[in-house]
Amino acid sequence: AQSVTQLDSHVSVSEGTPVLLRCNYSSSYSPSLFWYVQHPNKGLQLLLKYTSAATLVKGINGFEAEFKKSETSFHLTKPSAHMSDAAEYFCVVSSSSYGGSQGNLIFGKGTKLSVKP
Amino acid sequence: DSGVTQTPKHLITATGQRVTLRCSPRSGDLSVYWYQQSLDQGLQFLIQYYNGEERAKGNILERFSAQQFPDLHSELNLSSLELGDSALYFCASSARTGGSNSPLHFGNGTRLTVT
Numbered sequence: 529a530q531s532v533t534q535l536d537s538h539v540s541v542s543e544g545t546p547v548l549l550r551c552n553y554s555s556s557y558s559p560s561l562f563w564y565v566q567h568p569n570k571g572l573q574l575l576l577k578y579t580s581a582a583t584l585v586k587g588i589n590g591f592e593a594e595f596k597k598s599e600t601s602f603h604l605t606k607p608s609a610h611m612s613d614a615a616e617y618f619c620v621v622s623s624s625s626y627g628g629s630q631g632n633l634i635f636g637k638g639t640k641l642s643v644k645p
Numbered sequence: 646d647s648g649v650t651q652t653p654k655h656l657i658t659a660t661g662q663r664v665t666l667r668c669s670p671r672s673g674d675l676s677v678y679w680y681q682q683s684l685d686q687g688l689q690f691l692i693q694y695y696n697g698e699e700r701a702k703g704n705i706l707e708r709f710s711a712q713q714f715p716d717l718h719s720e721l722n723l724s725s726l727e728l729g730d731s732a733l734y735f736c737a738s739s740a741r742t743g744g745s746n747s748p749l750h751f752g753n754g755t756r757l758t759v760t
Contacts, residue, residue: 562748571647571735571751618688632678632701632739633749635688 530555532621534636542644547591547606549639551619554600560622561602562633563593567615575617578602589613614643648672649752651736657758663724666755670717670738676700677719678739678749679711683732694719726759733757 535550553559560579564572576587583595589612593604602619619636648671658664670677679691681704690703694713705711708726713719723730733756737749 564751569753569756571649571753572737572749573647573751574748577748632693633690635690637687 530559530621530634532619532634532636534617534619534639536639537637538640538642540642540644541609543611544608547604547609547613547641549604549617549619549641551602551604551636552600553602553619553621555621558597561593561595562620562622563587563591563602563604564618564620564635565615566618566638572618575604609641609643611643611645614641616640647750647752649736649738649750651734651752651755653755654753655756655758657760658726659760660726660728662726662759663722664726664757666721666723666734666736666757668719668721668736668738668752670719670736671750674738674740674750675717676739676747677713677717678737679705679719679721680735680737681732682735682754686732688735691721723757728759731757731759 531554533552562577563575565575566572575591576585578585578595586592591606595602616638618638620633650669652667675696678693681689691705692711693701697713708724711721733754735751735754737751739747739749
C-alpha cells in the first residue's frame, strides 16, 4: 500500500532564507510523486511532479524536489523564500490501483509554511 | 486559473437541509473528483467520476451523493446536513482516470457552513 508522511506540520522561515519541506513516502513500486500548494481560500495548485524521468524535479516559482529512492524521500526546497510563498504544501503519491478508496492520489496532511519579513 | 469552476463559492444553511454543489471541469477533462477539507480531518477524497461513471469511492457518507452529467459537469448533493459537514469542498478534474501524466486541477472550492 502507498502512503506519504509530511514530517513537519508547520515550518517558519525568514524571507530570503532557504525553505525545506520534508516528505517521506512508502510504495511497493516506483511511484509518481507530486507537490501541491494551497494558498488561503484557494484550491490546490500543482507545483511539480516526479515521474521517474529525472530525480531532481524543477517546479514553478523556484521550487524543486529531489527523489531519493534509498531514503524514500521527496523533499521540497527553495533557495530563497518570498513572502508570497506562505501557504500550505501537500506531498502526494499516486495510488497503485485505480478505483481505490483514496482515489488515484494519496495526500499527506500538509505543511504550513510561514515566511517572516 | 485552473479552469475548474465551482459554484457557489459560499453556502450557509441550517442543519437538516440539503444542498447541491456544482463543478465544471477543465475543458476536455473527463475525470471529476470531489474532496472535503476540514481542519480536523484534513483533505479527504470523497468520490471520482470518469466520463459519467463512478470510478472510485472514498470516505463519502451515505447522506452524500454525486453524479456526472453528459456534458461532464458534476454535482455533489449533501442532505440531512449536520454541523460537522461544515467544510471546504473541492472539485478537481483530470484528463484521464489518473496517473502521473494526468495531474489533478483543482477549483477554488465551495465553503459550506452549517448552522
